Structures are given as structure tokens and as C-alpha cells.
Amino acid sequence: MSDKPTESEKLNIFGQRIKAWLLLAIGLGLIWVMAFAALPLGQRLPAVGPVMDAIERADIDAGTYWYTQSEETARAQMFIRNAIRRYE
Known part of the structure; x- marks a missing residue:
């Protein structure tokens, strides 16, 4: 049995990293929308x-x-x- 990850395991890890970065970007985008779009509208x-x-x-x-x-x-x-x- 080899300690090296298989190709499918490598792709799975790569996909998980992309998903994590994408979720981070979405979260930061939502914070930006709240700070600069939704909250200023609350003044009305x-x-x-x-x-x-x-x-x-x-x-x-x-x-x-x-x-x-x-x-x-x-x-x-x-x-x-x-x-x-x-x-x-």
C-alpha cells in the first residue's frame, strides 16, 4: 500500500480547496454588500x-x-x- 495520494484523492483535495476559497469570497462579498449597500439604505x-x-x-x-x-x-x-x- 502506497502513502502517495491517488489522482482522485488529489482532485478531491483540490476541489475542496477551491470550494473553501469560493465560500470565503462569497462571505466577504456579502459583508461588503451589507456595509456599503444594505446598511446605508437603512438611513431611509x-x-x-x-x-x-x-x-x-x-x-x-x-x-x-x-x-x-x-x-x-x-x-x-x-x-x-x-x-x-x-x-x-
């Missing part, structure tokens, strides 16, 4: 649009409010709510 939703406008007008860095379950997040939420009320 009636519930999201005014909030996004108020955040931009107040020059709030929304990325700094990512973490939850902390006192800083509670203060940030109050700040954003007050900014939205002020600019409506």
Missing part, C-alpha cells in the same frame, strides 16, 4: 432616519458608544436622546 427608514440626522448634526461619534452594560453607555444614551430632542 422612518425610525432610523431622524436619529441618524440628529447624530450627524450634533457631531456625535456613534462608534464610541459601542459597548453596553456600563455607566458610560447609560450617559451616552442620555446624551444621544437629549441631542435628538434638541435637534427635532
Whole structure:
């Protein structure tokens, strides 16, 4: 019995690698579509649009409010709510 893979085993491994790379490319493509196509369209939703406008007008860095379950997040939420009320 030989330790070398047969031709069919080589083709199977090659096919699995191509499939893995293809799935990776599809996944990255879906992330790109979400980031640059679907999520920007969310700004047009009636519930999201005014909030996004108020955040931009107040020059709030929304990325700094990512973490939850902390006192800083509670203060940030109050700040954003007050900014939205002020600019409506």
C-alpha cells in the first residue's frame, strides 16, 4: 500500500480547496454588500432616519458608544436622546 495520494484523492483535495476559497469570497462579498449597500439604505427608514440626522448634526461619534452594560453607555444614551430632542 502506497502513502502517495491517488489522482482522485488529489482532485478531491483540490476541489475542496477551491470550494473553501469560493465560500470565503462569497462571505466577504456579502459583508461588503451589507456595509456599503444594505446598511446605508437603512438611513431611509422612518425610525432610523431622524436619529441618524440628529447624530450627524450634533457631531456625535456613534462608534464610541459601542459597548453596553456600563455607566458610560447609560450617559451616552442620555446624551444621544437629549441631542435628538434638541435637534427635532
